[in-house]
Amino acid sequence: MFLQQLVNGLTIGGIYAMIAVGYTMIYGVIQLINFAHGEIYMLGAFFAFTFISFLGLPFYAAFLLSMACCAVCGMLLDIFAYRPLRQSPRLAALITAIGMSIFLQNLAMVIWGSRPKPFPQGALPAYFEETAVTFSGVSLSWFHLFIFAITLMMMIGLNLIIQKTRWGKAMRAVAQNKTMAALTGINVNRVISYTFALAGSLGGAAGIMVGAYYNSLYPTMGYIAGVKAFAAAVLGGIGSVPGAMLGGVVLGVAEALGAGYLSSLYRDGISYAVMIIVIILIPAGLFGKLIKETKKSM
Amino acid sequence: MKPILHINKVYKNFGGLEALRNITFKIIPGEIIGLIGPNGAGKTTLFNCVAGIEKPTRGEIIFENRGRAVSIGGKKPEAVTALGIARTFQNIRLFDNLTVLDNVKIGRHCRTRATFFGAVARTRGQQAEEKAILESANRFLEFVGLAGRGEEIASSMPYGDQRRLEIARALATEPQLLMLDEPAAGMNPQESRGLMDLIRRIRDGGITILLIEHDMKVVMGVCERVVVINHGQWLAEGAPHDVQSDPKVIEAYLGTGAANAA
Amino acid sequence: MGKLNLPKLSRGNKVRTGVLVLALMLPFLPFVTDYILHIVIIVYLYMLLALGLNIVPGFNGLLDLGYVGFYGIGAYTSGLLTVHFGLSYWLIIPLAFINGAIWGILLGAPTLRLTGDYFAIVTFGFSELVVLFLTNEIWLTRGPLGLPGIEPVSLDLSLFGGPKWEFVGELPYYYLAIVMVAVTVFVMHRIQDSRLGRAWFAIRDDEVAAVSCGISLLTYKVIAFAISAAFGAVGGSFFARWVTFLSPDMFKFWESFLILCMIVLGGMGNIWGVMIGAVVLVSLSEVLRELLPLLGMPVEVRFLAFGLIMVLMMRYRPAGILPIPAVAAQMKAGRVKRKRVRVAVGMKE
Numbered sequence: 001m002f003l004q005q006l007v008n009g010l011t012i013g014g015i016y017a018m019i020a021v022g023y024t025m026i027y028g029v030i031q032l033i034n035f036a037h038g039e040i041y042m043l044g045a046f047f048a049f050t051f052i053s054f055l056g057l058p059f060y061a062a063f064l065l066s067m068a069c070c071a072v073c074g075m076l077l078d079i080f081a082y083r084p085l086r087q088s089p090r091l092a093a094l095i096t097a098i099g100m101s102i103f104l105q106n107l108a109m110v111i112w113g114s115r116p117k118p119f120p121q122g123a124l125p126a127y128f129e130e131t132a133v134t135f136s137g138v139s140l141s142w143f144h145l146f147i148f149a150i151t152l153m154m155m156i157g158l159n160l161i162i163q164k165t166r167w168g169k170a171m172r173a174v175a176q177n178k179t180m181a182a183l184t185g186i187n188v189n190r191v192i193s194y195t196f197a198l199a200g201s202l203g204g205a206a207g208i209m210v211g212a213y214y215n216s217l218y219p220t221m222g223y224i225a226g227v228k229a230f231a232a233a234v235l236g237g238i239g240s241v242p243g244a245m246l247g248g249v250v251l252g253v254a255e256a257l258g259a260g261y262l263s264s265l266y267r268d269g270i271s272y273a274v275m276i277i278v279i280i281l282i283p284a285g286l287f288g289k290l291i292k293e294t295k296k297s298m
Numbered sequence: 299m300k301p302i303l304h305i306n307k308v309y310k311n312f313g314g315l316e317a318l319r320n321i322t323f324k325i326i327p328g329e330i331i332g333l334i335g336p337n338g339a340g341k342t343t344l345f346n347c348v349a350g351i352e353k354p355t356r357g358e359i360i361f362e363n364r365g366r367a368v369s370i371g372g373k374k375p376e377a378v379t380a381l382g383i384a385r386t387f388q389n390i391r392l393f394d395n396l397t398v399l400d401n402v403k404i405g406r407h408c409r410t411r412a413t414f415f416g417a418v419a420r421t422r423g424q425q426a427e428e429k430a431i432l433e434s435a436n437r438f439l440e441f442v443g444l445a446g447r448g449e450e451i452a453s454s455m456p457y458g459d460q461r462r463l464e465i466a467r468a469l470a471t472e473p474q475l476l477m478l479d480e481p482a483a484g485m486n487p488q489e490s491r492g493l494m495d496l497i498r499r500i501r502d503g504g505i506t507i508l509l510i511e512h513d514m515k516v517v518m519g520v521c522e523r524v525v526v527i528n529h530g531q532w533l534a535e536g537a538p539h540d541v542q543s544d545p546k547v548i549e550a551y552l553g554t555g556a557a558n559a560a
Numbered sequence: 561m562g563k564l565n566l567p568k569l570s571r572g573n574k575v576r577t578g579v580l581v582l583a584l585m586l587p588f589l590p591f592v593t594d595y596i597l598h599i600v601i602i603v604y605l606y607m608l609l610a611l612g613l614n615i616v617p618g619f620n621g622l623l624d625l626g627y628v629g630f631y632g633i634g635a636y637t638s639g640l641l642t643v644h645f646g647l648s649y650w651l652i653i654p655l656a657f658i659n660g661a662i663w664g665i666l667l668g669a670p671t672l673r674l675t676g677d678y679f680a681i682v683t684f685g686f687s688e689l690v691v692l693f694l695t696n697e698i699w700l701t702r703g704p705l706g707l708p709g710i711e712p713v714s715l716d717l718s719l720f721g722g723p724k725w726e727f728v729g730e731l732p733y734y735y736l737a738i739v740m741v742a743v744t745v746f747v748m749h750r751i752q753d754s755r756l757g758r759a760w761f762a763i764r765d766d767e768v769a770a771v772s773c774g775i776s777l778l779t780y781k782v783i784a785f786a787i788s789a790a791f792g793a794v795g796g797s798f799f800a801r802w803v804t805f806l807s808p809d810m811f812k813f814w815e816s817f818l819i820l821c822m823i824v825l826g827g828m829g830n831i832w833g834v835m836i837g838a839v840v841l842v843s844l845s846e847v848l849r850e851l852l853p854l855l856g857m858p859v860e861v862r863f864l865a866f867g868l869i870m871v872l873m874m875r876y877r878p879a880g881i882l883p884i885p886a887v888a889a890q891m892k893a894g895r896v897k898r899k900r901v902r903v904a905v906g907m908k909e
Contacts (some may be wrong), residue, residue, distance in 0.1 A: 408774025
């Protein structure tokens, strides 16, 4: 039972990690909690659903196309909602973020209906259901392996982008000091847009996998997943990408074990509790340096 | 005479950067003492250590007030103000969106007591206190030359008046020691003269004044003693004219060649 | 015969007095049904809640996303005390106030040192935990089944040789709501123009300067949060005794957001603005609720509209319909630059 829960935890933890890095990257560059990030995750699932059901696209194509659409959605979110408020007090930006989150949730309800939908029949490769590996009473299906592989690939890919490419360096520069980054010739707005695109695509991918794995899509799925992923990002240290990855995995495992051994009713509560405790006791998280708010900017 | 403030071997590190190193000097009650030094010498850091915004890494700061000596290094800023040390800020920190009068009334906060219950119930004590706050606020405004301007919004005032308002607010906390951080910055000569006059009147009212200032006319004109620091270290101390001609000081401001030429 | 010496009323006060008189007379106007009274009572309830929440973002500049938690705690405490102990509502009001304040202090003390974003998230987590608790602890709250049979408010004058009068229908609750809102407005006005209110506005304007005037940030933020929570709980207590049935899904995050919308729309920090915000949003909500099915649009468009309104408000009029000067200047994009140029990039106080 323990190993099974551990595997479950690692699976969902990888998903949380993918959403969490999105939160953390955006917070890193514009010091804003993007409340609407969970909705991008949700849109990822619904885009894939639409591409498969109405355009007849195969799974992998829908997956990639949906990720691309989520990237665009992320950028649009930045351009229309957050960028105009770049100079505004934080309170205004936070309220805007929540407003966008609510708007997108309900927009999805209007477009796709509020009842949970199953992932399109027969969309997933058939062998996904089959067991790939068995050990110690735990069985992993190909789908499990697929999720692990994608998550791992994306984490490694993200790290490569951040550490090795020019854009990654630019992102890190903007995260550290926007003014200086601008002075060195970096187009700060464009870097922020790309960050949103990157965060959006990862979030969307997570959404597709969750929707397919649990075989259930509903417009409010981003709400809870978003909070949990945020908890993971805080746990790892907001602003730190490796921290978010680690935080996601830790939170996923904690949640699975907690739900398995303590109480499944408070499954979501575990994330909230972890988040509150971490924020109060170690606001900098495992890896992060708390970005001190300058006094007059609130 | 017992010093009103004794800064004793104070060190302040920010990570690897040593901003203050073994700073030691005393302030005598009733004097106007200047703290000067080149940009980045650590003057505002020292202010912040005294005022409680920073905590000294080592050393102590003793504040002697009404016969009691209190070590204030590491105390919270609100506690330091309550003990009797007020400060102004290099970049002026007024309550921009509040009225001039409210700014000064808020200065009275640490000397008044009314709470939620008093506010709601408007007890006789609370009403009396509010009346006293209003009267004293007006008196402080009059003292700095801003009488009758209570209803203006703080941020709409000219720069020089904003400085005066910040001083009025600091005075409203009834300090024994007033620390002014570059009060003459951005002032024209006429405003500077008015400021010097104000500083003298404050001192004549019984308040000791510690002054960071770059404007040498003000320093020479109003300070009785001057402490010079550079690179976070004490460099020289004494009467303004003596310090002005001290080769070490000249070198600190102008470089070695200038010292030799002096 | 002497002339009636009425005090000179300013124009603003004349308007407010007129509105008050209208409100008092409303139930007796010809076209007013119980349904309309019900809606207006909802408006009053949200006014009370919004005034309570207003303290935190309005006077203190902090975003509280968990207000519904206090509302829910107040409601269920009121409901449970009534169902199990038959407590009189007049006793419950002060108890709810104190209970709310205690929860406000408990939640606020460890969290108000945090930066604004974190504080917002923690309050959000708190309110979600409250809902989870209300849903899961069935032994206490009957969970999703809800808590029925809460006795209506009653006024027992038998001790003075008078009747015992139970509240029946909307009318008594209508006047009770007016009284409660009036008391709340009275308290808020008094606080605003006091040492406490000034301390809050100082903190909102410039924390470092506030501290240099001897104001302890944490103490005053906690006081604000506690008072806000207290009013939320009192609102909840009224709600419980009015609708006589409670269930956990009445206290979801959406309520916090809605009340926040009212404050933002009406004018953060402005007592009357906030009340107008409540009127506008409740009316809008009811109108949309009736209108949308007629237009063939799903009910979610209501929420969608509110989200969009908030985004647009923040973009174009962040201080609200009736802003107060302090908030208006502060919410404007791009702060007025200081005369002294900040030499080193990234130099902070």
